[in-house]
Amino acid sequence: DTGVSQDPRHKITKRGQNVTFRCDPISEHNHLYWYRQTLGQGPEFLTYFQNEAQLEKSRLLSDRFSAERPKGSFSTLEIQRTEQGDSAMYLCASSPWEPLPYEQYFGPGTRLTVT
Amino acid sequence: ELKVEQNPLFLSMQEGKNYTIYCNYSTTSDRLYWYRQDPGKSLESLFVLLSNGAVKQEGRLMASLDTKARLSTLHITAAVHDLSATYFCAVDLLTSGTYKYIFGTGTRLKVLA
Numbered sequence: 001d002t003g004v005s006q007d008p009r010h011k012i013t014k015r016g017q018n019v020t021f022r023c024d025p026i027s028e029h030n031h032l033y034w035y036r037q038t039l040g041q042g043p044e045f046l047t048y049f050q051n052e053a054q055l056e057k058s059r060l061l062s063d064r065f066s067a068e069r070p071k072g073s074f075s076t077l078e079i080q081r082t083e084q085g086d087s088a089m090y091l092c093a094s095s096p097w098e099p100l101p102y103e104q105y106f107g108p109g110t111r112l113t114v115t
Numbered sequence: 116e117l118k119v120e121q122n123p124l125f126l127s128m129q130e131g132k133n134y135t136i137y138c139n140y141s142t143t144s145d146r147l148y149w150y151r152q153d154p155g156k157s158l159e160s161l162f163v164l165l166s167n168g169a170v171k172q173e174g175r176l177m178a179s180l181d182t183k184a185r186l187s188t189l190h191i192t193a194a195v196h197d198l199s200a201t202y203f204c205a206v207d208l209l210t211s212g213t214y215k216y217i218f219g220t221g222t223r224l225k226v227l228a
Contacts, residue, residue, distance in 0.1 A: 031214075033215065033216070035216075040221075041220070041221070042119075042203050042205075042218030042219055042220055042221050043158070043203075043216070043218050044218070045215045045216065045217070048213050048214075048215055050213065055211070055212070055213045056210070056211060056213045056215065091157060091158070093216075102146050102148075102163065102165070102207055102214065103148070103160060103163050104148075104160075104216060105160070106150075106157045106158040106159075106160075107157060108156070108157045109156075109157045111155075
């Protein structure tokens with residue numbers, strides 16, 4: 001299967017701990033996105049990479065959140081000093097360079113529970 | 116700020132019936148997407164609508180786009196239980212040279228046998 005993969009699929013952590021999630025996009029997809037989805041809501045945009053460059057960050061992404069995409073391949077999303085309000089599904093999506101970066105392919109998500 | 120609204124938010128329907136889900140958005144966009152999400156799962160792409168008047172059909176689902184009215188519809192024909200899921204529409208927004216999706220609130224569909 002050459003779809004978008006995410007690891008881990010589930011993470012339970014105590015408040016105040018740091019967590020890191022990984023996303024492996026579809027091979028050769030230049031565009032990579034992170035979204036957060038809480039129960040009963042649609043996904044909310046967090047950040048966007050074009051290759052290794054982080055081109056946009058949402059205001060939802062506080063200073064405790066950081067994302068990287070070294071070498072323009074996989075990406076990581078780190079949350080420092082987790083809070084209960086960070087509990088959500090974190091979704092990664094990728095899309096190809098051409099045609100326009102419109103159709104996004106989503107990974108299975110990482111479900112974070114902060115206790 | 117771009118807003119994407121869906122209605123209804125919840126829909127309970129009998130098998131065999133027809134119904135339409137509506138997606139309204141507040142700013143100009145030529146592209147609209149429909150996704151399906153099953154509980155606890157990720158999003159599955161259903162339709163990509165790329166221009167005004169676009170219509171796409173897959174099985175019992177048909178999606179259309181009217182960019183002038185800023186409206187897309189997802190029509191369900193002769194619903195079956197397997198269609199029970201949450202359906203999201205999304206519009207892509209070009210800001211500062213980059214694209215991002217803005218998702219609607221979702222429509223939770225339950226098809227009753």
